Amino acid sequence: MQRSEFGAMNADDVAAVAVDIAEAWNARDLDRVLGYLTDDVEWNDPAMQSPAKGKIAVESFTRSLLRAFPDFVYTIRDPVCVAVDCSRCAVPWRISVTHSDYFDPPGFAPTNRQAVFEGVDLLEFRGSQVCRIETLFDVIPPAEQLLGISLRPAAGGFREKCVVAFQRLFALAARTAQRSSSRKGSGETPAG
Numbered sequence: 001m002q003r004s005e006f007g008a009m010n011a012d013d014v015a016a017v018a019v020d021i022a023e024a025w026n027a028r029d030l031d032r033v034l035g036y037l038t039d040d041v042e043w044n045d046p047a048m049q050s051p052a053k054g055k056i057a058v059e060s061f062t063r064s065l066l067r068a069f070p071d072f073v074y075t076i077r078d079p080v081c082v083a084v085d086c087s088r089c090a091v092p093w094r095i096s097v098t099h100s101d102y103f104d105p106p107g108f109a110p111t112n113r114q115a116v117f118e119g120v121d122l123l124e125f126r127g128s129q130v131c132r133i134e135t136l137f138d139v140i141p142p143a144e145q146l147l148g149i150s151l152r153p154a155a156g157g158f159r160e161k162c163v164v165a166f167q168r169l170f171a172l173a174a175r176t177a178q179r180s181s182s183r184k185g186s187g188e189t190p191a192g
Contacts, residue, residue, distance in 0.1 A: 008086065009086050009125065009127075009128055010086060011082040011086055013086070013128070014080075014082045014086050014089050014123075014125065015080040015082060015089065017036055017123075017125075017128070017130070018076065018080045018089055018091045018121075018123060019076060019080070020032070020036070021033055021036055021130075022074045022075070022076050022091075022093070024036075025072070025074045026072075026073055026074055028066060030059060030062060030063070033062070034055050034058065034059060036129060036130050037055055037058060037129060037130050037131075038126055038129045038130065038131040039054065039055055040053070040054060040131065041053075041054065041055060041058055041129075041130060041131055041132065041133070042131070042132050042133070043057075043058050043061070043132075043133040043135070044133070044134050044135065045061075045133075045135035046135065046136075046137060046139045047065070047135075047139075048061060049105055049106060064103060064104060064105070065103070067101050067102075067103075068099060068100070068101050068102060068103035068104075068108070068110070069097035069098065069099060069100065069101075069103075070098075070100055070101070071096075071097060071098050071100070072095065072096075072097050073095065073096045073097075074093055074095055075093060075094045075095070075096075076091060076092070076093055077092040077093060077094055077118065078092075079092075080092075086125070087124065087125050088122065088123065088124045088125065089122075089123050089125075090120050090121070090122055090123075091120060091121040091122075091123060092118070092119075092120045093118065093119060093120065093121060094116065094117070094118045095115075095116070095117055095118075095119070095142075096114065096115070096116045097114065097115050097142075098112065098113070098114045098115075099111045099112065099113055099114075099115070099146050100112060111146050111147065111148070113145060113146045113147070113148055114145065115141075115142040115145035115146050116145070117137060117138075117141050117142040117145070118137065119135060119136050119137025119138075120135075120136050120137070121133055121134070121135050121136075122134040122135075122136065140152065
């Protein structure tokens with residue numbers, strides 16, 4: 001990898017790291033992937049129960065993901081967009097998978113269904129290593145593809161009416177809890 005003057009990464013370096021990480025993922029070369037990460041890396045992904053903090057947590061999630069989706073393919077959709085100061089980049093991608101084994105945690109059983117979906121990874125660098133990854137994608141399309149059902153209710157249908165009723169119930173509960181909390185904070189007692 002070529003370095004710009006003073007050893008800092010330039011835009012080409014940053015893009016090359018993103019491409020090599022994708023190639024390492026597809027080659028199942030976890031050592032190479034982990035080599036690009038700081039020891040205290042943080043990765044937040046909608047597929048995670050909570051952000052992975054540190055290389056061990058990232059490796060654990062990655063192994064679980066590749067076990068559940070052994071044909072996982074990560075394809076970069078150009079362009080990789082690099083910040084002017086080369087400290088961050090946005091990597092648009094397309095992922096294709098088949099759910100062939102348990103995804104644990106949380107323990108989702110294999111469906112043997114395929115999914116293809118798109119998103120973006122935001123990579124933040126410290127020196128020449130990635131210190132933070134924010135993965136962004138709409139979870140509904142891959143969930144629908146892997147489950148074989150529509151999670152979005154049809155407009156005006158029974159499922160939509162149920163969703164609206166539940167939302168209104170939860171909104172009422174939230175407003176009631178908020179009023180109760182503000183009364184306690186102000187010393188008010190409810191009238192009654």
